Amino acid sequence: MIVTSILMQSVLHQNFFNRPTLVVAHDLLGKFLVCQTEKGIARAMITEVEAYDGPRDKACHASKGLTERTAPMFGPAGHWYVYMIYGMYRMLNVVTGKEGYPAAVLIRGVLEVEGPGKLTKKFGIDKRFNALPAIQKTGLWIEERGVVIPEKRIKRTPRIGVEYAGEWAKKEWRFLYIP
DNA sequence: ACGATGATGAAC
């Protein structure tokens, strides 16, 4: 057998995303967001995420039902859900769970880039990726690169900026990597 | 603490 690389590197498969949202959110820490343009390729380790889980979660856009905006969340796992907020920032989410069940994970931060609006600006991510697959090497995808984050380095907190969601705002569905 | 800035969903 020929060893071609000592670095495990693979695009995350749909099966990774087709699991409970909280599990996917947790497991996304340490994975790499990869952005490829004509200028080149950029990789950054995911360090902060939030889970948005189902129609009952008042913080989840899908609690409003199936609309033009929320449609991607009702679609198959492993696809992007990108929307604009406050007129100037784009939020990058990846759809999780089985088709028909609306859920997604918001990617809030990568190494060296803290903040969901800042990371989409830095990587030039906008609505053209909305509803496109995150599981193929087509511009924007997520890779496993052999990084294992110890549980001790993972912190859980309530989600940011969803005070309007009442009891749902108290759930500790934000996961972050503490270096 | 506050304003920028525009898409969205719900009310009318």
Added chain:
DNA sequence: TTCATCATCGTA
């Protein structure tokens, strides 16, 4: 058609 709201961030 109008209106309040918003998974944010930089400046003060």
